[in-house]
Amino acid sequence: MNCSSETFLHLDNLLDNIAENGYCIIENAISAELIAQLQQQCEAQETQFQHAKIGRHQDLQQASAIRSDKTKWFNGDTAAETSYLALMERIRVAINQNFYLGLFDYECHFAIYQQGDFYKKHLDAFKGKSNRVFTTVCYLNTPNQGGELLIYPEKGKEPLAKVAPKAGTLICFESERFPHEVLAAGSTRYSIAGWFRKNNSSANFVDPNQ
Numbered sequence: 001m002n003c004s005s006e007t008f009l010h011l012d013n014l015l016d017n018i019a020e021n022g023y024c025i026i027e028n029a030i031s032a033e034l035i036a037q038l039q040q041q042c043e044a045q046e047t048q049f050q051h052a053k054i055g056r057h058q059d060l061q062q063a064s065a066i067r068s069d070k071t072k073w074f075n076g077d078t079a080a081e082t083s084y085l086a087l088m089e090r091i092r093v094a095i096n097q098n099f100y101l102g103l104f105d106y107e108c109h110f111a112i113y114q115q116g117d118f119y120k121k122h123l124d125a126f127k128g129k130s131n132r133v134f135t136t137v138c139y140l141n142t143p144n145q146g147g148e149l150l151i152y153p154e155k156g157k158e159p160l161a162k163v164a165p166k167a168g169t170l171i172c173f174e175s176e177r178f179p180h181e182v183l184a185a186g187s188t189r190y191s192i193a194g195w196f197r198k199n200n201s202s203a204n205f206v207d208p209n210q
């Protein structure tokens with residue numbers, strides 16, 4: 001098993017599961033200390049969170065029927081954010097080494113789901129339309145009830161997995177392949193959602209463009 005003393009990440013487990021299934025769910029992937037710091041940061045900065053838009057071209061009103069959480073982009077401004085990004089960088093490099101995907105960078109945001117907040121079934125990327133290749137989700141607390149993530153197969157209505165959010169659990173899946181949804185949260189739910197991206201740039205089109 002591949003564990004760093006500080007942050008604790010089951011890299012081999014992650015790679016094996018991705019190779020076999022295209023997704024992985026790893027409990028206790030990240031140290032409780034780092035998770036607690038990130039969760040406290042979310043709580044302290046809650047007023048800076050905003051209702052999320054979906055895609056680049058949709059407006060807020062359309063988005064609110066699909067998701068009701070609030071998000072805040074991650075800038076690496078704090079030591080905890082830097083540690084988290086360093087972990088994601090290790091995953092990016094390992095995925096590239098194992099699957100030759102040419103993942104180029106990583107973007108992520110914090111998300112807060114208050115009681116009743118949801119995110120309806122969706123895909124994070126559509127073939128040929130997005131540079132998002134792998135989605136990551138990391139839970140920063142363990143809500144009392146609700147807020148489960150359902151991961152669906154490419155075709156078929158029965159979920160492959162139903163994940164009750166738990167502090168320290170890390171989920172990774174192919175963004176174009178797995179529709180997923182977040183059931184209504186029963187109590188406040190803190191998380192980080194992120195995406196490893198490929199570079200779609202060409203001579204007259206620069207993307208990622210954030």
Ligand SMILES: O=C(O)CCC(=O)C(=O)O
Pocket residue numbers: 111119124137148149180181182191193
């Ligand atoms: O928080 C989760 O469990 C999933 C969030 C999600 O699907 C997203 O932000 O795209």
Ligand SMILES: [Fe+2]
Pocket residue numbers: 122123124135180
């Ligand atoms: Fe998603």
